[in-house]
Every structure is written in C-alpha cells, then in structure tokens.
Amino acid sequence: MDKSVRETSLAGRLKTACAQCSLRELCLPVGLNQDEVARLDRLVGARRKVLRQQPLYRAGDPFEALYAIRVGFFKTDVLNEDGRNQVTGFQMAGEILGMDGISSEMHSCNAIALEDSEVCVIPFDQLESLGRDIGALQHNLHQVLSREIVRDHGVMMLLGTxxxxxxxxxxxxxxxxxxxxxxxxxxxxxxxxxxxxxxxxxxxxxxxxxxxxxxxxxxxxxxxxxxxxxxxxxxxxxxxxxxxxx
Amino acid sequence: MDKSVRETSLAGRLKTACAQCSLRELCLPVGLNQDEVARLDRLVGARRKVLRQQPLYRAGDPFEALYAIRVGFFKTDVLNEDGRNQVTGFQMAGEILGMDGISSEMHSCNAIALEDSEVCVIPFDQLESLGRDIGALQHNLHQVLSREIVRDHGVMMLLGTxxxxxxxxxxxxxxxxxxxxxxxxxxxxxxxxxxxxxxxxxxxxxxxxxxxxxxxxxxxxxxxxxxxxxxxxxxxxxxxxxxxxx
DNA sequence: GGTTCCGTTTGATCCACGTCAAAGCGGGAA
DNA sequence: TTCCCGCTTTGACGTGGATCAAACGGAACC
Structure with missing residues (x-):
C-alpha cells in the first residue's frame, strides 16, 4: 500500500519532470530510488526546443551534453571533405543524441530536427559525476553507448550485404x-x-x-x-x- | 630528480604489467597517479592468448569483460539469420574489444584472431567500480566507447557513399x-x-x-x-x- | 622435387542500381 | 481558386560491380 502510493507519486513527478519519454531509456530501467531520481532530475533541468529543419548541434560544435528527446524526430548525418553526406540514423522520442561528441570534446555529426521537437539537456560532466555516485546510472549510460555501437553494426550489415x-x-x-x-x-x-x-x-x-x-x-x-x-x-x-x- | 626516478620505475612496472600497448588507450592518457595505476593493474590481472583463427568471444557468449589487445590482430564480424556475414572492423594492438556486449550482457559479434594474439582481460564490473573511484578512468572509458561510435559512422559513410x-x-x-x-x-x-x-x-x-x-x-x-x-x-x-x- | 590446397588474379558476361529526364502531386501563398 | 515549388513517381538508358569461370601462385606436406 505504502509502496504503491510511493510509486504513484514518483510516476507523477516524472511525468512533469521528463514527460513519459526521454529518460526512461537512460535512467528509469535501472531502478533508482526516490532520492536518486530527484538528483537526476535536478541535473536535467534545462529543456530545449528545436524547430523543424533546425540543428540541435552541428559537427564541430563543442560537446557539452547528451540530449534525451522528449518529443519529436531527428536525423543525424556526417559530411566529409568532398561534400558527400551520409545519414547515420533517425532518432525518436526517448532516444539519446550527442554520444558522438564524447570522444573528442566536439560533435562529429549534425543532429537536425525533422519536426518541431523538444529535448532534455543532460550536461555530460554532471552526468559522469552523478554516475560516480549512482552505479546503476553509470551502468545504464554504458549500456546506451554500447547499444548505439550494436545498432551501428546492424547498419553496416545492411549497407554491406x-x-x-x-x-x-x-x-x-x-x-x-x-x-x-x-x-x-x-x-x-x-x-x-x-x-x-x-x-x-x-x-x-x-x-x-x-x-x-x-x-x-x-x-x-x-x-x-x-x-x-x-x-x-x-x-x-x-x-x-x-x-x-x- | 626524485620525480624522474619515480617515472622510470613506473614505466618499468607498466612494461611488465601491460607491455607498452594495451591499456595506453584505455587508461594511461588520462594521467593516473601511481596508486591509481596500481589499482588498475590489479584489476587487469588475467591475460589470455588466442591462436590464429580462434575466437576471443562469439556472438551469444555472456559478456564479462573488455579486452585490450596486447599483441596481435583481430577481426570482428556479425552474422545474421540468413547466414550473411559482415566484418565490422579490424583491431590491432592497443585497441579495445568487447564493447558490443555491454548493452545486453551478451556479445553480439564474433572476435576472431587473425594471427596469434594476446589480450588483457578487464572484468567489466570491476572496471565500472574502479571508474566510480577514479573519474579520469571513467571518462576515458566513455571516450573509448564514443570513439567506436564515431569510427562506425565513418564506415557507414564509406559503405553508403x-x-x-x-x-x-x-x-x-x-x-x-x-x-x-x-x-x-x-x-x-x-x-x-x-x-x-x-x-x-x-x-x-x-x-x-x-x-x-x-x-x-x-x-x-x-x-x-x-x-x-x-x-x-x-x-x-x-x-x-x-x-x-x- | 612434386602434389595439394587455399587464396589470388584475371577475363567475360550480366544485372541491380545509378543517372538523366520528364511528368505527377500536394501543400502553401496570394 | 490558381499558381508555384519541392517532393515523388516513372521511364529509358548506362555502368560499376557481381557473378561465373578458369588459371595462377605460394605454402605446407609428403
């Protein structure tokens, strides 16, 4: 009884905090307790709207944050020296953008909204820092990164064979x-x-x-x-x- | 003077610990102190030799560790339902294998030695745990994962255009x-x-x-x-x- | 030294997809 | 409503790479 009440109120808080989408994939499956969710929530303060055809970030932009899509639809693409362009993925609500930027402190692809969208901004240094306190959150981040690698392998299979x-x-x-x-x-x-x-x-x-x-x-x-x-x-x-x- | 002596002895220890290759990419660039390096060293106790044409791991194997190639050469490939095969990468000394397994606790590709090779086994749960203590190590892991994503995007560009x-x-x-x-x-x-x-x-x-x-x-x-x-x-x-x- | 085996090279032909071109369609602006 | 513009469809044709086939070459083994 007590437990179900707590869950209900937690669900209520999350709804206002991240709607039902965004961070489910990044944090909720890992079973954080109420206090931990609150800390995560504080970290993910900022929201950002991105209009259709506008970039969330561009290749070369400094890397500062991951983005959880609250609502909307994006594509990511890379452009090489001689002007060729490759769409590397399409992302929808609940998915995470920006992971390409971690390795070099700079984004290596463009993320463009294909419809009016809204994302939660997750400052990456703060996420790492919170991950150091909350093992489950840290592990979930690793899973999200690894899942992207596995997805990319699927695309290679598609393109290659x-x-x-x-x-x-x-x-x-x-x-x-x-x-x-x-x-x-x-x-x-x-x-x-x-x-x-x-x-x-x-x-x-x-x-x-x-x-x-x-x-x-x-x-x-x-x-x-x-x-x-x-x-x-x-x-x-x-x-x-x-x-x-x- | 004192400092240079310390560095020399550190280099000596690392040489025996990880030769000069493997973990450089994963840990050394981040500037750990002597004590931190020692802790990492303890974690990376086990070595594993893999003969030419033998698998380091196979798709479906439970995920337990990342592997830093000490010496040798590998390919990774994925196989889909109807028997088609796609080589997703070639890895050489100093590079990290196994990141595909984090997301689902199970490897999703095969890693095959293309010559007699040796790897350092890095138990992943221990790596996560040590990362919680050593922020620089945690960040470096994130960079390695992200670098793999960026590399994959390059392959997509190659295959797509x-x-x-x-x-x-x-x-x-x-x-x-x-x-x-x-x-x-x-x-x-x-x-x-x-x-x-x-x-x-x-x-x-x-x-x-x-x-x-x-x-x-x-x-x-x-x-x-x-x-x-x-x-x-x-x-x-x-x-x-x-x-x-x- | 000869044989076998596997990987590589090379040639001839074929076809899936690219290229070029033109017409169709739907949505937004006036 | 009509025009306009960007996206989509469809057709005709060309070509890069796949396929099929055969010969070549090196390494391991007898």
Missing amino acids: MRAEERLAAFLLNISQRFTVRGFSHAEFHLRMTREEIGSYLGLKLETVSRAFSKFQDEKLISVQQRRIRILDSAGLKKALERRSG | MRAEERLAAFLLNISQRFTVRGFSHAEFHLRMTREEIGSYLGLKLETVSRAFSKFQDEKLISVQQRRIRILDSAGLKKALERRSG
Whole structure:
C-alpha cells in the first residue's frame, strides 16, 4: 500500500519532470530510488526546443551534453571533405543524441530536427559525476553507448550485404517496431524524412527508394501515399529481408 | 630528480604489467597517479592468448569483460539469420574489444584472431567500480566507447557513399596510419586478412577488391605481392578518395 | 622435387542500381 | 481558386560491380 502510493507519486513527478519519454531509456530501467531520481532530475533541468529543419548541434560544435528527446524526430548525418553526406540514423522520442561528441570534446555529426521537437539537456560532466555516485546510472549510460555501437553494426550489415529492397524492408520494419514500442500503431505511420534522406541512410538513390516503395505496394506488402505508410503484410515484409535465392 | 626516478620505475612496472600497448588507450592518457595505476593493474590481472583463427568471444557468449589487445590482430564480424556475414572492423594492438556486449550482457559479434594474439582481460564490473573511484578512468572509458561510435559512422559513410576504389584507398590509408601510430612503417606492411575479409568489411566482393589492388598497382600508387603492401604514393591514394567528377 | 590446397588474379558476361529526364502531386501563398 | 515549388513517381538508358569461370601462385606436406 505504502509502496504503491510511493510509486504513484514518483510516476507523477516524472511525468512533469521528463514527460513519459526521454529518460526512461537512460535512467528509469535501472531502478533508482526516490532520492536518486530527484538528483537526476535536478541535473536535467534545462529543456530545449528545436524547430523543424533546425540543428540541435552541428559537427564541430563543442560537446557539452547528451540530449534525451522528449518529443519529436531527428536525423543525424556526417559530411566529409568532398561534400558527400551520409545519414547515420533517425532518432525518436526517448532516444539519446550527442554520444558522438564524447570522444573528442566536439560533435562529429549534425543532429537536425525533422519536426518541431523538444529535448532534455543532460550536461555530460554532471552526468559522469552523478554516475560516480549512482552505479546503476553509470551502468545504464554504458549500456546506451554500447547499444548505439550494436545498432551501428546492424547498419553496416545492411549497407554491406543487402540489396535495395531488403534494405527498405529492414528500414520499414525497424521504424514500425520503434513506433510500436512508443504506443503508436505499428501498421500505420507517417515518415518524417524525405526519400532522399531515406536513401542516404540506406546507401541508395532517392529514385531507387521510390521504386522499392512502389514495388512493395504492387506486391500488397504496404500501401504508400507520399509519406503515409500502412503496413499490410508484415510477414511478407520480413520475407523480403531474406535474399532471394536467385 | 626524485620525480624522474619515480617515472622510470613506473614505466618499468607498466612494461611488465601491460607491455607498452594495451591499456595506453584505455587508461594511461588520462594521467593516473601511481596508486591509481596500481589499482588498475590489479584489476587487469588475467591475460589470455588466442591462436590464429580462434575466437576471443562469439556472438551469444555472456559478456564479462573488455579486452585490450596486447599483441596481435583481430577481426570482428556479425552474422545474421540468413547466414550473411559482415566484418565490422579490424583491431590491432592497443585497441579495445568487447564493447558490443555491454548493452545486453551478451556479445553480439564474433572476435576472431587473425594471427596469434594476446589480450588483457578487464572484468567489466570491476572496471565500472574502479571508474566510480577514479573519474579520469571513467571518462576515458566513455571516450573509448564514443570513439567506436564515431569510427562506425565513418564506415557507414564509406559503405553508403563511396565506390570500390575509394573504399579500398580509405582502407589502406587507415591501416597505414594505424601502423604508423604503433611505430611500424607507414609505407610497407603486410595485411593479416584475406581479400574476402577486406571485401566483407568494405561491402565488396573479393574479386572487386583484387581488381582494385591491381588497378592501384598499375597506377603506381602501391605495390602488391599477395598480402605484402607497399605504399608508393600516398598523396595519390588520398586523391583516389575524392569522387572522380566524370 | 612434386602434389595439394587455399587464396589470388584475371577475363567475360550480366544485372541491380545509378543517372538523366520528364511528368505527377500536394501543400502553401496570394 | 490558381499558381508555384519541392517532393515523388516513372521511364529509358548506362555502368560499376557481381557473378561465373578458369588459371595462377605460394605454402605446407609428403
């Protein structure tokens, strides 16, 4: 009884503190006690709104903080000397941005909002310092960093071994699954990014992406109207992930 | 005087403790004092030899430790459901393996020795615990994790935007640079991996890799005899990185 | 020295995707 | 409503790299 009351009030505090999204991934799964959550909460004071198409940070900016997405949608991309551009990821509410900056005290990619967004600013030196006191928080940070590495390996697999339609199927299933986790429909959603941005992420040209969408629609796996996607046959999409034996 | 004596003896201790390679990247750049180094040293007691072609760990193995390569050469790769394989990296002395395992308490890729190798075993829970005492050590771990993320972004750029010869040029320059840092010749070295492994890493077939080697040789950028590579014109190789405008 | 095995090179052909071009569509502004 | 503009779709064609095939070369073993 006492315990359930405490949990309720804790949930209430968090709702106002971080909505229900942002820091769940970074801190809540690790089971902090009330005092520890309060300390974390103090650390994550600042909020920052980022309008659509505006950068949260840019390559070369000094690294100061990680960012937990409260609401919105981002892409990250890197630009190399000769102007080529690679989208390295799309991030949605509850995910963490900025980890690329830790290694050199400077961000190495751009983080651009694809819709009006809001993030919690987590000053990194303070996070490290709090992690020294709260082992569970420290461990969770390590998991978040490692998860990003594992995700990147998945993208390498996609870019290195899959063909166009397999890449798009993997992309759609991944997006769908992440929307589902956030309580949205897994079958119907709208993409925040252009065909060109999808293509950059998947290592394809925008025309190829468009053709693959059309092909999936012809095969009744999905329906496409601009950026509105409905998944009609997710088992079929999963089968499209397997290399056709040719 | 006193100080220089202390440094000498410290260097002596480290040489026996970790040779000159392994933990430099993980701990030494951060300026630990003598006592802190001793504590770290105790943590890194165990060594492990790994014979050529043998795994240091495999996907699915429980995650227990990070590994600092003392001597040798590794590849990491991931395997997906339908049997496709992607080499995600090549690691040499002084680099850290195992970071993929933190997120899920289980390794998600294979680490295979490409020559007889030896690693220092760093039990991760003890490393976290020591990091809580030694802020500089904790921060350095974060940097190592972040550096891996940044490296992965570079590979994505390579796989997503570059053509075959550009990829191989980038690969050769990267390997050359890393050998140089370790005090080996930047101009002449021998590759520990097969054409097929290079191809997997670069998202190319082995025949394409071989043709690109031959092309570079024809152009007098390198000389190739099997796995023995000599870089004849590194400026020319760097130019091969830029997309030819044609 | 000869044989075997595995990795590498090289050639001929094929095809998935890129490139170039043009038309379609939807949303915002006037 | 109409125009405009950026995104998307679709078609025709070209090409870089994959595929298939065969020969070559070095190292280990007999």
